[in-house]
Structures are given as structure tokens and as C-alpha cells.
Amino acid sequence: MNILVARSPEEIETAYEKLSNSVVLGCDTETSSLSARNGRIFSIQFSDGDFNVLIPLSEGVSLGRLEEILLNPNITKVFHNAKFDLEFLRENGFQTENVFCTMIAEKLLTKGAGQSVSLAETLYRYFAVDLDKSQRAKFNKFWNGIWTDELVNYALSDVIYLPKLMIEQKLWLERLGLSEDFERLNSKNI
Numbered sequence: 001m002n003i004l005v006a007r008s009p010e011e012i013e014t015a016y017e018k019l020s021n022s023v024v025l026g027c028d029t030e031t032s033s034l035s036a037r038n039g040r041i042f043s044i045q046f047s048d049g050d051f052n053v054l055i056p057l058s059e060g061v062s063l064g065r066l067e068e069i070l071l072n073p074n075i076t077k078v079f080h081n082a083k084f085d086l087e088f089l090r091e092n093g094f095q096t097e098n099v100f101c102t103m104i105a106e107k108l109l110t111k112g113a114g115q116s117v118s119l120a121e122t123l124y125r126y127f128a129v130d131l132d133k134s135q136r137a138k139f140n141k142f143w144n145g146i147w148t149d150e151l152v153n154y155a156l157s158d159v160i161y162l163p164k165l166m167i168e169q170k171l172w173l174e175r176l177g178l179s180e181d182f183e184r185l186n187s188k189n190i
Contacts (some may be wrong), residue, residue, distance in 0.1 A: 082103070
């Protein structure tokens with residue numbers, strides 16, 4: 001996994017140069033709570049499936065030019081539970097264009113099957129990937145904001161598969177004649 005924890009303006013610029021020509025990027029945030037109004041956003045992560053970037057906002061790092069990626073309508077930003085992440089991004093002054101929510105897609109694809117649509121369960125069904133979510137508990141209001149290798153790997157494991165997952169889900173949505181339903185639900189919930 002090609003990882004960059006972008007802390008300096010030069011690293012932010014490097015990340016921007018590598019990601020700005022992407023067509024699809026996995027995106028995620030790490031936060032202190034479930035409430036965008038009362039919680040803090042600790043990081044924003046991006047992945048094209050190969051190059052993975054974490055911006056540690058908890059360390060006072062600015063998003064810099066990477067904010068342009070969120071606004072770029074030519075890049076599809078893939079989130080799992082986009083509504084949650086977008087609420088935190090908006091609360092912190094970031095706007096996002098062209099969003100695909102894999103959780104909405106999975107809810108539509110598994111409707112009536114009684115299956116979980118959590119990211120861990122979804123990735124296991126599609127790719128036999130076993131996500132270790134044990135590090136998540138460290139992100140709370142008492143966390144010191146310092147990114148260890150374990151926390152970085154955890155945060156990036158949530159985004160690395162999202163571009164590939166979107167491709168698979170779009171194929172299934174098309175095969176099942178659900179593409180228009182997805183577009184309607186996706187735009188309504190984001």
C-alpha cells in the first residue's frame with residue numbers, strides 16, 4: 001500500500017498532483033463522535049486504490065489544494081455512508097461535489113435480504129477482505145490527535161477498496177435495472 005501522511009505544504013501539493021487527475025477516489029473521515037455539530041473531524045483520507053493519502057487535521061494540518069479535489073465535479077468521490085462524512089465536512093467548511101455512496105448502493109442491492117450494509121460486511125462479501133475495526137475505538141474526545149502507524153493503516157483501510165467497490169456495485173445496479181433508483185436515492189440522501 002502506497003501511503004502518504006500529508007503534513008507539510010509540499011506533501012499536500014504532492015498528493016494533489018497525484019490525485020487531481022483521478023476519475024474516482026475513495027474518501028473517508030475519522031471523527032470524534034457521531035455528531036457533526038458536537039464532534040471533531042480528525043482526518044480526511046483519499047485513495048485511488050493504489051495511492052493513499054491521510055491528512056491529519058487533528059495535528060493542525062490544512063487541506064490546502066486537496067480541497068479542490070472535493071469540489072471537482074469531474075472526480076467521483078466514493079464514500080461509505082456519505083451522509084455522515086458530508087455532514088462533518090460541511091460543518092468544517094468543506095463542500096463536496098459528485099458523490100457516490102456505497103452504503104446507499106448496498107442497501108438497494110441487498111434490499112430484503114437481511115444483510116448488513118456495514119463497510120466491513122460489504123467488503124467481505126465482494127472481496128473477502130476482513131477489516132479490523134478495533135482501532136476505531138481510539139477516536140474519541142480524549143484521543144491525543146497523534147497518528148500512529150496502526151491508526152493510519154486503519155483509516156486508510158476504509159478507503160482503499162471504495163473505488164473498486166463502486167465499480168462492482170454499478171455493474172450490479174445496471175444488471176438488476178436499479179441504476180435510476182440508485183441515482184434518485186443517492187442525490188436525495190447526500
